[in-house]
Amino acid sequence: MGSAAPPFPTAVGPMNERQSPLPEPLVSHGLPFWQMQGISKRYGGVLALDDVDFACGRGSIHAVLGENGAGKSTLIKIAAGVVTPTTGRLLLEGREVAFAGPQDAQAEGIVCIFQELSLLPDLSVADNICMTAPPGRFGFIDHRAQRRRAEALLARVGCADVNPLELVRNLPLSRRQMVEIAKALGRRPRLLILDEATSALTAADVDKVYGILRELRRDGLAILYISHRMHEIEQLADTCSVFRNGRHIETFQKGAKSDNEIVRLMIGREYTQVYPPKPQRSVAPAPALAVRNLSWGSRLNDVSLTVGKGEIVGLGGLDGQGQRELLLALFGVLRGVSGSIEVDGRPARPRSPGAAKSPRIGMALIPEDRKSEGLLLPMSVRDNISMASIGKFTRGLFIDRARQDARIDEMIRRLAIKVGDADSPVATLSGGNQQKVVIAKWLMTEARIVLLNDPTRGIDVGTKQEIYQLLRGLADAGTAILFYTTDYDELVGCCDRVSIMYAGGIKRELAGAEITEENIIASALNLDLQVGA
Amino acid sequence: MSAPSSTPSSTLADWKLRASQGQGLLIAVAVFLAMFTLYISNHPAGLTVPVATTAANKAVLLALVAMAQTLPVLTGGLDLSVGMVFVMTNSLASTIVSGEPWQVALGIVGVLLAGAAAGFVNGAIVVYGRLQPIITTLATGAVYYGVALLLRPVPGGDVDPDLADFMTYTVFEVVPTSLVLLLAVVVLVWLPFRNSVIGRGCYAVGSSEGAAYMSGVAIGRSRLAAYTLAGLLAGVAGLMLTFVTFSGEASAPIGGTYTLNSIAAVVIGGTSLYGGAGGAIGSIFGAFILRTIDDLLFVFDLPPLWQPLFQGVVLLGAVSLGAARVFRVKNRLELFN
Numbered sequence: 001m002g003s004a005a006p007p008f009p010t011a012v013g014p015m016n017e018r019q020s021p022l023p024e025p026l027v028s029h030g031l032p033f034w035q036m037q038g039i040s041k042r043y044g045g046v047l048a049l050d051d052v053d054f055a056c057g058r059g060s061i062h063a064v065l066g067e068n069g070a071g072k073s074t075l076i077k078i079a080a081g082v083v084t085p086t087t088g089r090l091l092l093e094g095r096e097v098a099f100a101g102p103q104d105a106q107a108e109g110i111v112c113i114f115q116e117l118s119l120l121p122d123l124s125v126a127d128n129i130c131m132t133a134p135p136g137r138f139g140f141i142d143h144r145a146q147r148r149r150a151e152a153l154l155a156r157v158g159c160a161d162v163n164p165l166e167l168v169r170n171l172p173l174s175r176r177q178m179v180e181i182a183k184a185l186g187r188r189p190r191l192l193i194l195d196e197a198t199s200a201l202t203a204a205d206v207d208k209v210y211g212i213l214r215e216l217r218r219d220g221l222a223i224l225y226i227s228h229r230m231h232e233i234e235q236l237a238d239t240c241s242v243f244r245n246g247r248h249i250e251t252f253q254k255g256a257k258s259d260n261e262i263v264r265l266m267i268g269r270e271y272t273q274v275y276p277p278k279p280q281r282s283v284a285p286a287p288a289l290a291v292r293n294l295s296w297g298s299r300l301n302d303v304s305l306t307v308g309k310g311e312i313v314g315l316g317g318l319d320g321q322g323q324r325e326l327l328l329a330l331f332g333v334l335r336g337v338s339g340s341i342e343v344d345g346r347p348a349r350p351r352s353p354g355a356a357k358s359p360r361i362g363m364a365l366i367p368e369d370r371k372s373e374g375l376l377l378p379m380s381v382r383d384n385i386s387m388a389s390i391g392k393f394t395r396g397l398f399i400d401r402a403r404q405d406a407r408i409d410e411m412i413r414r415l416a417i418k419v420g421d422a423d424s425p426v427a428t429l430s431g432g433n434q435q436k437v438v439i440a441k442w443l444m445t446e447a448r449i450v451l452l453n454d455p456t457r458g459i460d461v462g463t464k465q466e467i468y469q470l471l472r473g474l475a476d477a478g479t480a481i482l483f484y485t486t487d488y489d490e491l492v493g494c495c496d497r498v499s500i501m502y503a504g505g506i507k508r509e510l511a512g513a514e515i516t517e518e519n520i521i522a523s524a525l526n527l528d529l530q531v532g533a
Numbered sequence: 534m535s536a537p538s539s540t541p542s543s544t545l546a547d548w549k550l551r552a553s554q555g556q557g558l559l560i561a562v563a564v565f566l567a568m569f570t571l572y573i574s575n576h577p578a579g580l581t582v583p584v585a586t587t588a589a590n591k592a593v594l595l596a597l598v599a600m601a602q603t604l605p606v607l608t609g610g611l612d613l614s615v616g617m618v619f620v621m622t623n624s625l626a627s628t629i630v631s632g633e634p635w636q637v638a639l640g641i642v643g644v645l646l647a648g649a650a651a652g653f654v655n656g657a658i659v660v661y662g663r664l665q666p667i668i669t670t671l672a673t674g675a676v677y678y679g680v681a682l683l684l685r686p687v688p689g690g691d692v693d694p695d696l697a698d699f700m701t702y703t704v705f706e707v708v709p710t711s712l713v714l715l716l717a718v719v720v721l722v723w724l725p726f727r728n729s730v731i732g733r734g735c736y737a738v739g740s741s742e743g744a745a746y747m748s749g750v751a752i753g754r755s756r757l758a759a760y761t762l763a764g765l766l767a768g769v770a771g772l773m774l775t776f777v778t779f780s781g782e783a784s785a786p787i788g789g790t791y792t793l794n795s796i797a798a799v800v801i802g803g804t805s806l807y808g809g810a811g812g813a814i815g816s817i818f819g820a821f822i823l824r825t826i827d828d829l830l831f832v833f834d835l836p837p838l839w840q841p842l843f844q845g846v847v848l849l850g851a852v853s854l855g856a857a858r859v860f861r862v863k864n865r866l867e868l869f870n
Contacts, residue, residue, distance in 0.1 A: 082747065103749040118747035122740035122809035124554075127733060132749040139729050165550045183748075297863065328864065335863045352865070373866075 033058045033222045034079070034110075034191050039088030041074050041246075048074040049085070050246040056191075056239070061213060061223045063233045063254075066243035067266050067318075067488065067521060072226050075243070076193050079224070080112035081105030092191075106132065109190030113197040117180050119168045126150035126164035129183045153182040158208040173298070174201050181209060192216065193224040198232065210236060228318045230259060230525050242266055259527055267517050274465065275493035276472040285309045287342075288480035289449050291330070294339035299325045301504040303339070307449065307480040312471060314495030314515075315484035317524045322504040323484045324368060327451045330482075331365040332356045343449065357388060357445050364388070364447035366438055366455050370431075374438040377427040381419050382408050384426045384437050389444040411440040416466065432463030439470070449480045456487065468494055488520050502526050557803015557811060560854070561818040568825040575832040582703055589709035590701050590777055592824040596715055597770035598791045599798035599816040600723065601652075604759040604766075606799050609739040609808030610659065610666030612760065614674030615767045616792030618651045620783055621681040622771025627690030627781025630772070637693045645768045651677055652764015656757040674788070681783035688782035697776040711773065715817065718769060722762070723813045731758045739808020797844065798823055801851040822847060 032055035041049040049071045056062040066072050077083040078090070081099030090097050092108055099105045105112075119128050126147050127134075135145035150164040159178045168176060177197065184192060194213075198206050213223060213236060227233060233240065234254070241251040242265040249265055257265075285308030294303040300322050307313045315323045329337045332350030341348050343361050350356035356363040367373035375384055385408045386393065393404035412419060415436045419429060426437055435455060442450065452471075456464045471494065475481055485491060491498045498510040500523040508523040552559065572588075573580045598615050605612040622644050630640035651673070658669045700710050726732040734755030737745040745752055770791075775781060795816075802819030804811025826843045830836070862868055 101749075102747055103751075106749045114747060118744045120737045120740040120744050120748070120809070122805075123733070123736055127736075128748075131733075131737065134730060134733070136730075139731065140725060141728050141730065141733065143728070163546060163550060165547055165554075167554060328866070333865050335865065 032056060033093060035089075035091040035094075036075070036078070037089045037091065039075075039078060039085045039090075041071075041078065041083065042086045048246050049078075052088070052243075052246070052248045054241065054248055056222050056224060058190075058222045059217055059220045060238045061217055061225055061236050063237035063240045064224060064226045064243060065233070065240055065262065065266060067524075070243040070266070071246040072243055073195070074246075076112060076195055076224065076226065079105070079110060079191070079193060080114075081110070082112075103132070106187060109188065110193070111184045111187045111189035111191070112193040112195065113180055113184045114195050117176055119176055119180055119183070121169035122167060124165050124167055125154070125162055125171070125179055128168055128179060129153055129164070129186050131183065132187070149186065150182075153186050154179070156185065157182045157212060158205065174205060177201055178205055178209075181212070185212070189221060191222045191224065193226075195226045196228070198227065198229070206232075228525055230262075230527055263518060263521050263525070263527075266521060276469050278472075278496055279310075279476070281496075285311055288344055289330075289482065290342040290345075291326075292340045292342075294326065294329060294337060294341070296325055296329055296334050296337045299504050300329060300337075303501075303504075303506055305499050305506060305509075307482050309480055310475050310478050311496045312475050312481040312483055312494055314491040314498040315482060315501060316488065316491045316498050316520050317501040317507065319486055321501040321524075323501050324453060325504075326501070327365060327453050327482070327484060330356070330451060331363060357447065362446070362448040363451065364442035364445055364449070365451045366442060366453060368453040368457075370434055370438050374441075375426050375434060378425050380424060381412075381417070381422045381426050381429070381437055385411055385440045385444060388441050389446075392444075407444060408440075411444060415440050415443075415470065430460075432459045435459055435467070436463065439467070443474075447479070449482070450474065452481065452483045452485075454485055455483075456485065456490065488517050488524075491515065491520055492517055500524055555803075557854070558815040558818070561802045561815050561822065561851075565818045565821045565825065568822060568829060572825055572828045572832055582707060582709075586701075586703055586709040586711075588824070588828060589712045591827075592821050593711040593715050594770055594774055594777065595791065595794055595798060595824060596817040596820040597718065597766055597773060599795045599802070599820040600718070600813040601763040601766035601770065602792075602795035602799050603802075603804055603811065603813040603816045604735065604763045605655075605666060605670075606796075606804055606806060607739050607808055607811060608735045608756050608759045609742070610756070610759075611796070611806075612652075612655060612670045612763050613667060613792055614651070614655060614670040614677055615763060615795055616788035616790070617674040617677040617681070618648055618764055618767035619771045619774065619791050620785075620788040621651065621677045621684070622648045622768040623774045623778075624681040624685035624690075624781040624783050626772050626775035627692060628684055630692050630696075630775065632693075637696060641772065644772050645765060648768015648771065649761055649765040652761040652767070653757070655764065656760030659760060660753045660756045674792070678783065678785060678788060681788075685781045685783045688780060688784075690781040692775045692779055694779070697779055700773065700776040714769075714773065718766070719814065719817070722766070726758075726762060727812065731755050735759045736809055739805075739810075741809070794820070794823055794844075797848050801847060803851075819851075 034056050036052060036054040039049055039052045039054070040047065052071070052075065054075065064072050064075065074083060078085050081102045081104050084099070097108060120131070129150045130146045134141045135149060136142035147164050151160070154160055154162050154164065157178050159175065159182065162171065162175055162179065168179065171179065178201070181197065198209060201209065217223060225233070225237060237254045239251060240254055240262070242249045242262065244266060287306040288309045289307040291306070292304045295301055303322070303326055305313065315326065317323060325334065328334050330341060332352045332355055348361045350361055350363065353365070355361065356365070371377065376387065382405065386404050390399065393400050393407070408422065412422060417433050417436045417440065419433065426434060429437065439455070456467055471481055471483065483495060492515050495515065496511070498515050498520065499506045500508045500510070500520060502524065507526060510519055576584060578584055598619055601615045602612055625647055626640065626644045629643055630637055655670055655673050658664055658673070659666050662669070700714065702710055704710050704713055731754060734745070734750045734752070735758070737748070737750045738752050738755050742752065798819035799811070799816045800806060800819070801822055802811065802815025802817070804815055823844055826847065827837070827840055830839055830843070
């Protein structure tokens with residue numbers, strides 16, 4: 001049971017007997033429109049939602065707040081029928097429902113606008129908007145009617161300039177997002193869920209969306225709104241719910257709490273990790289990596305930062321603010337990057353990961369998804385560990401197996417990788433040990449700059465500890481480390497300095513005693529407040 | 534606010550859009566017309582009805598099999614059994630499409646049902662067994678070839694001669710009947726399918742299966758329909774082969790060649806092997822292009838042994854056109870997805 005969860009029907013709020021429907025938001029009475037009771041969701045060993053009670057009513061915009069991994073996405077995926085809960089009940093207008101897939105939820109009028117767009121790139125805008133229930137009869141599509149419907153919906157969201165015949169793949173991201181919204185409106189939703197739906201929009205489009213949402217509220221829709229932008233929530237929401245560590249913490253009327261209080265509600269977790277001590281420095285170390293004005297399309301804007309020798313610099317912020325793109329840009333994966341990168345004072349612009357790992361630059365990237373980008377799953381532990389440094393162990397044209405194996409065994413000992421037989425496929429190891437193999441692979445290259453992309457995600461607590469020790473040990477030996485993590489606790493515990501990213505740029509740099517969870521969350525939400533200072 | 538745009542200027546814009554989206558098809562049509570014109574202008578007899586009929590009868594067989602291949606490819610799959618279904622239905626037709634008119638009619642229905650059933654089995658295994666299309670259809674293809682051998686251990690059999698004559702000759706002494714058949718298949722099968730919810734589901738699945746699922750598209754049903762229809766079209770082709778050869782033959786080389794050429798025709802016709810874009814009309818012209826290569830070698834007195842070489846060059850050219858997108862990718866990781 002969630003410790004601080006309120007008694008159940010608070011979400012609808014104190015009910016005042018107001019009858020006039022306009023212009024005030026229409027508040028339905030009696031049962032809430034949508035209820036989730038005792039919902040838990042377990043992914044393997046991770047409890048994403050823990051006995052959550054949640055409800056929302058018609059004619060209201062209900063904001064859901066929480067930091068990375070608080071359980072917001074799981075909550076809406078359950079509502080949208082994408083994920084089935086491990087335990088718990090879903091009630092629509094007091095009637096219990098179960099969804100086998102998104103179709104079932106949509107049939108009940110629950111429509112979700114997902115962060116990762118659900119548009120089909122090779123199909124036209126009109127096809128996409130009328131995807132599930134196109135006009136026509138006997139299963140044949142009436143293209144004229146479809147086009148008229150698409151045009152009307154596009155006009156409603158202020159995108160009359162988009163030709164319904166255009167392929168979605170040819171639209172810029174902001175237009176795609178508006179098409180996604182038009183598509184959702186075309187399904188006659190009763191509960192509309194928006195998951196970061198405004199993140200890619202221009203300011204004018206955002207205003208348009210606000211207007212539409214207010215209209216829909218007046219029409220009596222229930223609207224769930226997930227956003228990390230506090231000012232949006234201030235402008236739009238009637239009710240706010242805060243989630244933390246998979247639990248529903250509190251639900252309150254907008255304006256009932258200050259930004260400060262909301263941020264505190266979002267933190268408040270138990271500290272379970274022990275971190276190696278940070279070195280005390282009086283002088284800043286010589287920079288090993290200096291980045292100036294790095295830009296890439298609309299995803300990276302003028303990013304400048306330095307990482308000193310022996311320093312661990314954290315990259316923070318909410319998911320998807322450009323952290324991943326920054327690491328990929330540094331590692332030579334992206335094309336068309338502008339700005340300058342210096343390694344040890346010399347300009348360096350790796351054109352590929354192969355160039356980035358060369359001794360001249362000496363970079364390593366521990367990627368985000370070890371299964372697809374980090375490991376060759378069917379190959380052996382040995383082959384995986386030696387994959388990035390294979391060129392170091394050659395004699396003539398051939399691999400010097402004895403010398404290579406000796407180094408691999410040393411790595412396995414050093415990282416304490418639990419492996420029965422180093423020649424067995426890496427897929428047979430546990431998640432934590434797999435991640436150690438990825439790290440071992442890059443330590444073998446003797447990189448001077450190590451970039452990490454959320455290396456502890458989905459890893460057990462013990463292995464996390466070992467990784468923190470290892471990182472600090474590397475730093476003490478002079479390696480420069482740039483460490484992106486979605487776990488704010490790690491930023492506080494592990495990093496000498498922290499750069500918070502927001503919308504593709506560095507929002508704020510924190511150092512020393514400034515690195516607190518309050519400051520990190522406030523900057524990540526793009527708030528300019530000093531909390532608990 | 535809502536401005537229905539059917540003004541002339543927007544219609545022009547619409548046509549431009551349609552043209553750019555149908556680029557692959559337009560290129561295939563243009564290449565075929567150029568090649569066919571070259572062939573006819575060098576043919577000693579010129580464009581006469583017999584010349585056109587011979588060319589059409591050969592080309593329509595591959596065109597039908599290529600149409601069949603298009604459907605699984607649109608869903609992001611591949612059907613390696615189309616050639617074997619073609620051979621199996623040919624063997625079947627050489628056994629049951631003869632006798633009294635009602636027997637002939639029943640036989641035709643039986644042949645088409647057999648093709649559709651073979652496709653349905655493919656689809657069911659892919660959808661419900663969740664096996665990869667390539668390996669599934671490789672295996673079922675062998676099974677269908679086995680069935681063909683059982684039906685027709687040695688080449689032979691026969692088919693209603695009047696019907697066969699009619700189907701391989703002309704309508705009103707002008708238009709080759711086989712072309713009329715192809716047009717009928719396009720109008721009665723392909724166009725309705727393309728405009729149906731299920732048909733669009735096939736494009737959706739091939740374009741992005743995850744997004745299609747999230748949009749509530751009936752993914753399984755669409756896939757199943759694609760493979761079933763592929764089997765049906767291969768069955769039409771098998772029937773037509775029986776009319777052309779007046780007999781049946783369980784020939785592995787014919788099955789294999791038609792399968793591989795059908796994939797080539799699909800690609801030349803502008804359908805993406807990644808799925809989601811293209812269509813069966815393009816594949817028809819892709820098949821016509823492949824067939825015309827033969828005829829060109831003939832009129833220019835080049836040894837027919839050169840045919841595979843030219844086919845390969847045309848195929849490479851077609852694939853290169855589709856690969857141009859590589860130069861626009863900004864995140865190199867996307868090249869591998």
